[in-house]
Amino acid sequence: MSRTVIPTAQDLGQQAFEAARRCGVDVAAVAGDAAHRSPVNGRSLGGVRWDASSAVDEAVARAQVAYRQWRSVPAPARGAVVKRLGELLAEHKEDLAALVSYEVGKITSEALGEVQEMIDICDFALGLSRQLYGRTSVSERPGHRLMETWHPLGVVGVISAFNFPVAVWSWNTAIALVCGDTVVWKPSEQAPLCAWASAGLLRRALEECGAPVDVSQVVVGGPDVGEALVDHPGVALVSATGSTRMGRSVGPRVANRFGRSLLELGGNNAAIVAPSADLDLTLRGIVFSAAGTAGQRCTTMRRVIMHTSVAQELTERLVEAYGRLPIGNPMTQGTLVGPLIHQQAHDAMRAALAKAAEQGGSLVAGGERVLAEAAPDAFYVQPAIVTMPGQSDIVRAETFAPLLYVMTYDDFDEAIALNNDVPQGLSSSLFTRDQAEAEVFVSADGSDCGIVNVNIGTSGAEIGGAFGGEKETGGGRESGSDAWRAYMRRATNTVNYSGELPLAQGVDFSV
Ligand code: NAD
Numbered sequence: 001m002s003r004t005v006i007p008t009a010q011d012l013g014q015q016a017f018e019a020a021r022r023c024g025v026d027v028a029a030v031a032g033d034a035a036h037r038s039p040v041n042g043r044s045l046g047g048v049r050w051d052a053s054s055a056v057d058e059a060v061a062r063a064q065v066a067y068r069q070w071r072s073v074p075a076p077a078r079g080a081v082v083k084r085l086g087e088l089l090a091e092h093k094e095d096l097a098a099l100v101s102y103e104v105g106k107i108t109s110e111a112l113g114e115v116q117e118m119i120d121i122c123d124f125a126l127g128l129s130r131q132l133y134g135r136t137s138v139s140e141r142p143g144h145r146l147m148e149t150w151h152p153l154g155v156v157g158v159i160s161a162f163n164f165p166v167a168v169w170s171w172n173t174a175i176a177l178v179c180g181d182t183v184v185w186k187p188s189e190q191a192p193l194c195a196w197a198s199a200g201l202l203r204r205a206l207e208e209c210g211a212p213v214d215v216s217q218v219v220v221g222g223p224d225v226g227e228a229l230v231d232h233p234g235v236a237l238v239s240a241t242g243s244t245r246m247g248r249s250v251g252p253r254v255a256n257r258f259g260r261s262l263l264e265l266g267g268n269n270a271a272i273v274a275p276s277a278d279l280d281l282t283l284r285g286i287v288f289s290a291a292g293t294a295g296q297r298c299t300t301m302r303r304v305i306m307h308t309s310v311a312q313e314l315t316e317r318l319v320e321a322y323g324r325l326p327i328g329n330p331m332t333q334g335t336l337v338g339p340l341i342h343q344q345a346h347d348a349m350r351a352a353l354a355k356a357a358e359q360g361g362s363l364v365a366g367g368e369r370v371l372a373e374a375a376p377d378a379f380y381v382q383p384a385i386v387t388m389p390g391q392s393d394i395v396r397a398e399t400f401a402p403l404l405y406v407m408t409y410d411d412f413d414e415a416i417a418l419n420n421d422v423p424q425g426l427s428s429s430l431f432t433r434d435q436a437e438a439e440v441f442v443s444a445d446g447s448d449c450g451i452v453n454v455n456i457g458t459s460g461a462e463i464g465g466a467f468g469g470e471k472e473t474g475g476g477r478e479s480g481s482d483a484w485r486a487y488m489r490r491a492t493n494t495v496n497y498s499g500e501l502p503l504a505q506g507v508d509f510s511v
Helices: 009-022 055-070 075-091 093-104 108-128 167-179 192-208 223-231 244-256 279-295 308-323 343-358 412-420 435-442 483-487
Strands: 031-034 144-152 155-159 182-186 216-218 235-241 260-264 269-273 301-307 362-365 384-387 403-409 427-431 451-454 488-496
Touching: 009 093, 009 192, 055 155, 055 182, 055 216, 055 223, 075 093, 075 108, 075 167, 075 192, 093 108, 093 192, 108 167, 155 167, 155 223, 167 182, 167 192, 167 483, 182 223, 192 216, 223 235, 223 244, 235 244, 235 483, 244 260, 269 279, 269 412, 279 301, 279 308, 279 403, 279 427, 301 308, 301 412, 308 362, 308 384, 308 403, 343 362, 343 384, 343 403, 403 412, 412 435, 427 435, 435 451, 483 488
Parallel strands: 155 182, 155 235, 182 216, 235 260, 269 301, 269 427, 301 403, 384 403, 427 451
Antiparallel strands: 144 488, 362 384
8 A cells, every 4th residue: 555644624625615716616605514524534624505405496596597598599609608618627627626536535637537527528518519400300291391309498407426526517517508408506415615616617607608697506405405406396307416215216206297307326337257358458447447436436346247267367366456556645646546435435335345245255355444543534445355156135236335246157148147137227348359249248138238348347438428327227318429318308390381281191171
């Protein structure tokens, strides 16, 4: 383990509020009584202001008024605002990345990567602002034209999780804004400064472009604030990212009022390692996906299904690589594994390790808390590897920590069955040099996940693809490809220029 120095509470708090101020946050206005701890040292960053759930009504009302103006601004002009946001994000990349590290403990390289993802989605959305295409179809009737037009939807409510405290907002907001929607954001309670800073940069972009600043709203608070947003009849789409437990509450509540929801929930992502796999590449792919972000990505690799012929060598190499992982202050150069978000995450990891042992597992690497003396209020752990005799209950559950289960297979169909035999369906990988296996894995007979990769780990998606997963992952798709359609409503138009009124399907209704 590398030597690491954990920063003091005072240093971090000051730096965090300074970074937020540079991003346009009125730091006096956001200070308050709500406790706000950094996972880096477990100490207070300085109290912040939480909104009451009634603030949701006011935010939605403002967003509704702004929507009436915004929806008829030409999409390329809306794109210009998002372009400016991307420029401001590039200018303040270090500030925002530092806030991500302070508030959720990401290592600097990943925090910068998260902000880069925001810049990338702004680029994508700018291009999209000139490509909101609808189809034209042939009519069965002479002198008729059939076409579809896409219109803005209204107010989009965004609920985000702690582990991507800024990127998830940008995926939703950059796309929603070019689509003509307005956004009310309920960020993770762990990352309010990230939220105010991101919104501060957007506000500046809106002001500079002469656009209505109320298209973007932020309401900070706990699940009660999220629930108020979910239940609000003025919110046309609720895009909610977080645990399956949260989605199980949000989905039916939104459906009950006939709203739309886009759910991005938990994952339980596996890699299959075939006998022909390039083990050097596989090793790197697994270690990044399983131990990176301290195991706190929705796409974190949680299971490896290895062919018996490579299991011993690969497990030994994984254990050796895990022993070399530099753990500590996420802002220290060279650190690869930062802290867990809070004590409950650590408790959940300990509980999962205990259950895995009861269910026949053997701990072969890590699992213990580290740096407890240097940071008694923070929770750093040595990423764990547990070999399992099969896919027991604990393996089928998502534990949001760096805990990797290793299992073996003999037959490729059995490996695919294991990959699919979990309630979640987010991301999956196959490491192989066998073209036929790769084709099967990405075919209808292969992985049942929303993300299906070959010779690359389960995490680290690019913004150009549609992101999301099946089953308990919620079915939503965000970010690239045609995910924008979820943020718009489709109208089918039949235009009759024939001067006659022929009815479809040959119906005769002459009077
Ligand atoms: P969480 O479910 O505890 O909280 C997520 C957000 O939902 C927070 O803003 C929270 O305040 C809000 N919330 C909680 N209960 C709510 C309710 N009943 N109604 C409305 N809002 C509610 O999740 P977390 O601990 O912040 O994040 C970790 C989880 O998020 C993991 O399960 C991870 O897999 C998942 N996640 C999924 C994706 C994805 O794209 N699929 C991305 C990131 C994280």
